[in-house]
Amino acid sequence: MNVRKCIDHLWGVDSSRFALxxxxxxxxFWKMSEVPPYETQFPGLNAPNVVPQAEEINARWxxxxxxxxxxxxxxxxxxxxxxCIGLGLPPCTFRDAGRYGxxxxxxxxxxxxxxxxxxxxxAGFHTDLNFLTIHGRSRYPGLNIWARNTGKRLPxxxxxxxxxxxxxxxxxxxxxxxxxxxxxxxxxxxxxxLKVIEKRKxxxxxxxxVRISSTFFWHLSSDFDLSPIPSLAERAKAFGASQIALGGxxxxxxxxxxxxxxxxxxNELKHIALMA
Numbered sequence: 170m171n172v173r174k175c176i177d178h179l180w181g182v183d184s185s186r187f188a189l190x191x192x193x194x195x196x197x198f199w200k201m202s203e204v205p206p207y208e209t210q211f212p213g214l215n216a217p218n219v220v221p222q223a224e225e226i227n228a229r230w231x232x233x234x235x236x237x238x239x240x241x242x243x244x245x246x247x248x249x250x251x252x253c254i255g256l257g258l259p260p261c262t263f264r265d266a267g268r269y270g271x272x273x274x275x276x277x278x279x280x281x282x283x284x285x286x287x288x289x290x291x292a293g294f295h296t297d298l299n300f301l302t303i304h305g306r307s308r309y310p311g312l313n314i315w316a317r318n319t320g321k322r323l324p325x326x327x328x329x330x331x332x333x334x335x336x337x338x339x340x341x342x343x344x345x346x347x348x349x350x351x352x353x354x355x356x357x358x359x360x361x362x363l364k365v366i367e368k369r370k371x372x373x374x375x376x377x378x379v380r381i382s383s384t385f386f387w388h389l390s391s392d393f394d395l396s397p398i399p400s401l402a403e404r405a406k407a408f409g410a411s412q413i414a415l416g417g418x419x420x421x422x423x424x425x426x427x428x429x430x431x432x433x434x435x436n437e438l439k440h441i442a443l444m445a
Contacts, residue, residue, distance in 0.1 A: 211431030270388035346402025
């Protein structure tokens with residue numbers, strides 16, 4: 170699997186339904202995981218890190234990736250604890266389930282000098298296959314999300330400062346029996362992106378026009394038994410019934426079959442034709 174395909178599979182795109190037009194440089198993933206005290210059934214999902222060979226990057230790469238990755242990991246795990254409390258679960262339920270997960274710091278770069286035309290799709294309409302995705306504010310706008318209650322596309326606006334955005338992924342949806350849905354999103358060059366491009370050409374002409382998404386993908390452990398938590402699955406069913414009673418449409422809800430997390434990831438990869 171090449172680097173571009175690795176990036177694509179983490180985004181979890183259903184290529185049979187939606188177009189993904191990747192407009193980024195190949196990027197290094199940096200695994201931020203704890204080695205499990207057992208032999209994993211999914212070694213291919215737990216590959217070792219790669220360090221760039223260029224001397225000017227090699228000497229500082231590992232420390233920078235470890236420091237930033239650890240900060241992102243702590244933030245998303247603390248949020249996972251808060252989510253557990255809000256859902257009425259023991260605080261460390263999610264954290265424990267993801268202790269040995271193949272978490273990845275995955276900064277992704279898009280060359281706006283080459284792909285900076287309006288309406289260029291940098292990341293197609295998709296959901297993420299992992300548990301939680303966290304990232305900071307990019308220098309260039311373009312991220313859109315879809316509101317589940319209205320179906321409308323909304324531009325994401327992260328304030329300047331120390332703010333992070335967290336998105337639910339497929340593993341969280343599966344574990345909650347659909348009570349929390351994986352969020353649909355995309356990245357597209359829009360009018361605001363173009364305004365920032367022109368501004369940075371004037372204010373920072375020496376800097377390359379590259380959009381960086383400093384993304385961290387937090388996973389459940391590959392060998393964790395992924396099955397809906399009964400109390401949350403019941404709440405999901407009750408919520409669905411209440412929406413129908415209020416005049417909503419009955420839909421065919423997904424069936425969240427029990428499986429290993431590694432199998433769920435492999436299923437996603439097969440679904441988008443990235444694994445035989």
